[in-house]
Amino acid sequence: MRDKVINNKNFIIENTWMNEYDYDLRDEALRDLLHNIKTNMEKGDKFEIKYKTKKMEKVKNESLSVLAKKWGKKNTFYSSIFNSHVLKSSEIIPKELNYTSRLVKTPTNKYFLTIPKPLEIVSENQARNKMLFIDPGVKTFITGYDPSGKIVTIGEKDIGRIARLLHYKRKLQRKLKLEKNHSNKYNKRKAFLKMNEKITNLVEDMHKKTSAWLCKNYEHIFISRLNFHNCKKLNKRSKEKMASLRHCSFVDRLKYKSRETKSYVYEINEAYTSKTCSNCGNIKEDLKNKDTYECKKCNIMIGRDINASKNIMLRYFTKRAILVHPK
Numbered sequence: 091m092r093d094k095v096i097n098n099k100n101f102i103i104e105n106t107w108m109n110e111y112d113y114d115l116r117d118e119a120l121r122d123l124l125h126n127i128k129t130n131m132e133k134g135d136k137f138e139i140k141y142k143t144k145k146m147e148k149v150k151n152e153s154l155s156v157l158a159k160k161w162g163k164k165n166t167f168y169s170s171i172f173n174s175h176v177l178k179s180s181e182i183i184p185k186e187l188n189y190t191s192r193l194v195k196t197p198t199n200k201y202f203l204t205i206p207k208p209l210e211i212v213s214e215n216q217a218r219n220k221m222l223f224i225d226p227g228v229k230t231f232i233t234g235y236d237p238s239g240k241i242v243t244i245g246e247k248d249i250g251r252i253a254r255l256l257h258y259k260r261k262l263q264r265k266l267k268l269e270k271n272h273s274n275k276y277n278k279r280k281a282f283l284k285m286n287e288k289i290t291n292l293v294e295d296m297h298k299k300t301s302a303w304l305c306k307n308y309e310h311i312f313i314s315r316l317n318f319h320n321c322k323k324l325n326k327r328s329k330e331k332m333a334s335l336r337h338c339s340f341v342d343r344l345k346y347k348s349r350e351t352k353s354y355v356y357e358i359n360e361a362y363t364s365k366t367c368s369n370c371g372n373i374k375e376d377l378k379n380k381d382t383y384e385c386k387k388c389n390i391m392i393g394r395d396i397n398a399s400k401n402i403m404l405r406y407f408t409k410r411a412i413l414v415h416p417k
Contacts, residue, residue, distance in 0.1 A: 096120060112167040118155035153194045158187040197283045212350045217307050224313040225398035226337045228328055233395035235403055241396055248296050252289060252334060259285045289334055297340045301347040309353050312402060314360035315341050363401040364394060
């Protein structure tokens with residue numbers, strides 16, 4: 091592949107402008123392409139590779155590799171960019187890199203140099219043997235139940251704020267589509283990208299603070315991977331909110347954070363945990379979008395998410411009892 095695409099001999103007659111770019115830069119670009127194709131192939135969905143046009147909305151981050159072996163050396167691609175005359179950094183740029191890093195550009199033209207670090211054990215988990223069973227949701231980010239009967243809810247106010255920002259974002263998007271004036275369209279597009287970035291930053295902040303608190307206060311954390319693609323009965327607005335909350339990304343962050351505190355994260359299947367009564371085991375098929383679970387069999391009234399998280403705990407201990415005491 092390198093011999094046919096990357097090497098300089100391919101650009102002697104045609105596409106000579108490619109020689110203006112560093113060999114390693116072209117090599118890393120091809121590496122990223124192959125990685126992206128591989129990950130999309132593993133998803134199993136049909137897709138078509140197309141060229142990116144200027145008309146395509148740039149709402150995602152763009153990035154490129156920063157090779158450690160080239161860092162700090164003169165007359166390289168990186169030396170022409172990472173200097174005080176071109177970029178002003180809010181923090182001191184390191185003189186050396188121990189690992190290959192990434193330069194990330196946001197849609198609002200902000201640049202971040204992401205530098206990997208070796209794993210450091212921040213602190214030993216002080217809550218030994220404490221367990222929390224979590225039900226992720228749309229109205230409340232996470233609802234947890236622990237064996238002592240304590241209920242943990244996180245993200246109610248944050249989700250309300252994110253929902254309001256999503257509402258303003260939709261209004262701005264509609265105005266952007268109808269706008270004909272080039273100058274006004276540019277300003278509205280800029281405001282749209284800033285709004286999108288604000289939502290992303292709020293969600294990132296919630297993910298970081300929540301994962302840090304959970305790993306500090308619990309040794310064993312049980313959580314399901316809530317994927318909005320599998321929630322076919324949800325309406326468009328609920329799916330949009332769920333996509334913005336990025337529950338799957340949170341589970342990945344929680345797993346990584348648990349390594350710092352020597353906690354343990356377990357992915358579980360939450361099927362029927364919302365429909366099943368945690369008191370008598372009766373299954374309610376017509377639950378719909380109600381916040382409160384009302385059981386017609388035992389007449390118990392309990393919060394929907396609390397009921398689900400309690401069922402996750404009961405399912406875990408039931409299965410464990412069967413394994414420990416086989417018939």
